[in-house]
Amino acid sequence: MVPHITPPRRRALGKQLLAAAAISAAALCAALPAHAAPAKTRVAIIVRDFGNPYWRALRDGAVAEGKKLHIPVSVQAGSTETDSIGENAKISTMANENFTCFGVVPVNATNIITPLIPVSNKHIPIINLDSGLDPAAVKAAGLHITSFIGSDNTNAGQIAGTYMLKLLHDKGDIAMLQGIPGEENGINRDNAFRATTKGKLTVVQSEAADYERSRALTDAEAMLRVHPDLNGIFAANDEMGLGAAQAIANAGKSKQIKVVSIDGVKEALESIKSGKLSGTVSQYPYAEGEMAVQACHQLAMGKTIPAHVTAPIKLITPANAAAALKSFPRPFFAFNDPFGAP
Numbered sequence: 001m002v003p004h005i006t007p008p009r010r011r012a013l014g015k016q017l018l019a020a021a022a023i024s025a026a027a028l029c030a031a032l033p034a035h036a037a038p039a040k041t042r043v044a045i046i047v048r049d050f051g052n053p054y055w056r057a058l059r060d061g062a063v064a065e066g067k068k069l070h071i072p073v074s075v076q077a078g079s080t081e082t083d084s085i086g087e088n089a090k091i092s093t094m095a096n097e098n099f100t101c102f103g104v105v106p107v108n109a110t111n112i113i114t115p116l117i118p119v120s121n122k123h124i125p126i127i128n129l130d131s132g133l134d135p136a137a138v139k140a141a142g143l144h145i146t147s148f149i150g151s152d153n154t155n156a157g158q159i160a161g162t163y164m165l166k167l168l169h170d171k172g173d174i175a176m177l178q179g180i181p182g183e184e185n186g187i188n189r190d191n192a193f194r195a196t197t198k199g200k201l202t203v204v205q206s207e208a209a210d211y212e213r214s215r216a217l218t219d220a221e222a223m224l225r226v227h228p229d230l231n232g233i234f235a236a237n238d239e240m241g242l243g244a245a246q247a248i249a250n251a252g253k254s255k256q257i258k259v260v261s262i263d264g265v266k267e268a269l270e271s272i273k274s275g276k277l278s279g280t281v282s283q284y285p286y287a288e289g290e291m292a293v294q295a296c297h298q299l300a301m302g303k304t305i306p307a308h309v310t311a312p313i314k315l316i317t318p319a320n321a322a323a324a325l326k327s328f329p330r331p332f333f334a335f336n337d338p339f340g341a342p
Contacts, residue, residue, distance in 0.1 A: 061289025157192025172231030216243030
């Protein structure tokens with residue numbers, strides 16, 4: 001039997017139900033972060049490999065920012081710096097999953113274009129991270145890149161060259177350890193360093209060591225045998241710089257030969273502080289990872305983001321290595337961040 005409810009009681013009961021619903025809604029809103037992205041937001045980040053601490057830092061920055069913004073972030077990688085096949089396989093797998101935004105570091109200027117086409121065709125935002133793609137190849141493939149976030153590697157090469165000139169008093173013989181052939185960052189660093197030191201320093205030998213420490217150690221040992229009076233080595237990343245510094249130390253020539261590199265990994269900063277490395281142009285992959293997730297968050301909220309974001313860099317020498325280490329993996333100085341301070 002259904003109990004009879006009089007009109008006054010019915011109105012009172014309705015008010016009670018509305019009040020309860022309002023309280024529940026308020027509680028739900030209070031439980032959500034103020035700037036939370038839509039619940040469906042999921043970010044995919046693909047880097048070269050986790051063997052290099054540089055890429056581990058980018059991964060860690062992205063994951064930390066994802067937790068801060070309550071956004072699931074998955075970071076995958078190939079097996080080595082040059083593993084374009086493995087990296088492409090990771091992209092192809094993740095393209096078939098329900099990610100709403102991609103951040104990708106290419107091995108070279110073209111390798112990730114083909115596996116990203118299905119992502120682009122679904123109008124999923126793609127952020128090119130750290131190392132640029134060939135614009136002509138991107139256009140020819142019909143790939144849409146939403147934004148680029150990375151350092152100015154031409155500027156980094158110029159800074160490294162200027163510092164090497166200072167260390168060697170504008171004269172001397174040097175060797176160069178280059179990165180992966182065809183990779184944009186290495187090309188820009190190499191060309192800028194050469195242009196900055198042209199007419200003052202003589203490049204007596206250069207070798208591509210693929211950004212790997214063990215190869216750089218072997219190449220540097222060979223360089224020292226051929227050029228015993230070498231004054232300096234420029235390495236296009238810290239892993240190679242640390243390998244070169246080890247070869248120089250093994251030969252007992254640490255006071256004679258200066259080593260300048262680029263990246264700013266923690267071991268390099270420690271090596272500068274202890275006097276093994278002469279300096280590095282520090283880049284901040286942790287901040288790049290943070291900004292990648294921040295960019296995806298902005299897009300998920302329906303906002304626009306810049307087409308190009310320049311990440312910070314800084315020359316690290318024995319004079320400021322302690323400050324850099326204290327703040328690591330974040331910058332120890334203010335920089336322009338279009339998404340707000342990481």
